[in-house]
Amino acid sequence: MTGVVITAWSALTPFGHGRAAFAEGVRRGEPAAAVPTKDDWAAAHARVVPDFDIVEQLGRKGTSSMDRTSALAIATLRELVSEVDDAIGPRTGVVLGTTSGSTRTQFEFTRDSLTxxxxxxxxxxxxxxxxxxxxxxxxAMWHGLTGPNSTVAAGRNSGPAVLRYASRLLRTGRASGVFAGAVEEHSGARELLEPGGGLGEASVLLFMQTAPGGNRPALAEVVALDTRFGEPRQALAGCLEHVLSGLAVDEVWGLATTSADPELAGVEREVTGEVLGRRVATVVRPGHLVGDTGAASGVLGVAALLAAAAADVSARDRFAVATSVDRDGTAGAVVLRLTGSPHELRGEG
Known part of the structure; x- marks a missing residue:
């Protein structure tokens, strides 16, 4: 047990703005629609956050050159800050996962320097x-957060990497609360780097605290996590065997496999099937629902489990597992113990 809990979360996804829109999409189980997109770099069909205009969302001040990645994260945090405002203090921090930041902005800045x-x-x-x-x-600047501020560049394995970093900040007393999550924008530049289609975008944030603290019940406790590098199948199997050590398979209520890549999704299905068997009551696949959301995919898996648990009172005090795997051979797994009260798990609170 890590002594770290998740007390709130929010997301902007192709299903819409906010936690409720994503939760409804997860429960419905039908993929979000892919829409035509186009910018200076490439045209494609992708699953993007609908009706998201930076100026309309955040106003004109400070946004004339703002990238979509930053805007998505700011807007996601805005909803979460309003919910947990009473728990925010001078040591409340932010930890965000990314692949490399805004690919489009980096491409445009490089192009301008040459042309x-x-x-x-x-x-x-x-x-x-x-x-x-x-x-x-x-x-941090938009929402006046003065605690630790960190970026973890771990690609599709950002989920467990971010949760590990945030947990360390909390356990060592360096932060009183942490907004931990990840963001990935869609752009034509990203289409050029990751051809093949199926891209999406999302921003997702969890509010994490130490178990005794906070004025609201915990939704889940972070029980264990692990990351490894190697051949994807072996790396993921090693992660799962480590984090599930001491747990009986029938104690695991839910599973989130997060990859949208057909080959890697197959690896996740096979490895989780071998380790957990086929008896997990609830399986969610956010990559199937919202596309390849890059760095956001792992944290989105955690959010999807929380959303699914909100509709199932049998999830209380049972365990859920979120896995991640990337093409570079990194893999990770997170185990949660769902601790929300019954009315929260039904989504009534």
Whole structure:
């Protein structure tokens, strides 16, 4: 047991804005629609957050050069901050997972440095948003958070990596609460780097605290997590065997396999089937529902389990597992113990 709990969460996904929209999409189990997208780099069909205009969402001040990644994270945090405002203090921090930040902004800034007339007249206001830690920094500045501020660049394995980092901040007393999550935008630039279609975008944040603290009941306790590197199948199997050590299979209520890549999704299904068997009551596949959300996929798996548990009172005091695996051979697994009260699990609170 880590002594760290999740007390609230929110998300912006192709299902819509906020926790309720994503939870409804998970419960319905039908994939979000892919829509035509186009920018300077490439055209595609992708699952994107609907009706998300940066200026309309955040206003004109400070957004003229803002990247979509930062805007998605700020807007997600806005809903969560309003919910847990009483728990925010001077040591409340932010930990965000990413692949590399805003790919589109990085492409555009690089292009301008090569194509604009000398002395290389790039847009200086765009520079902060070309950095991979832009989203975390902007979240803190927009919402007045003065605790630790960190970015974890772990790609599709950002879920367990972020939860591990946030848990360490809390257990060592460096933070009193942490907004932990990940964000990945869709863009034509990302389509060029990850061809093949099926891309999506999402921003998801969990509010994490130490178990004794907080003025609201915990939704789940982070029981164990592990990350490994190697051949994907072996790495994921090693993670699962480690985090599930001491647990009986029939204690596991839910499973989230997060990959949208057909090959990696197959690896997750096979490995989890071998380790857990076929008796897990609830299985959610956010990659199937909202597309390849990159760094956001692992945390989205955790959120999907919380959403599914809210509709099933039998989930209380049982365990749920979220897995992740990336093409580079990194893999991870997170085990939660669902601790919400019955009315919360039914979604009535």
């Amino acid at each position: 604009r007339r000398k002395p290389y007249l790039v847009n200086p206001a765009q520079m902060p948003f070309a950095l991979m830690n832009s989203a975390a920094a902007q979240c």
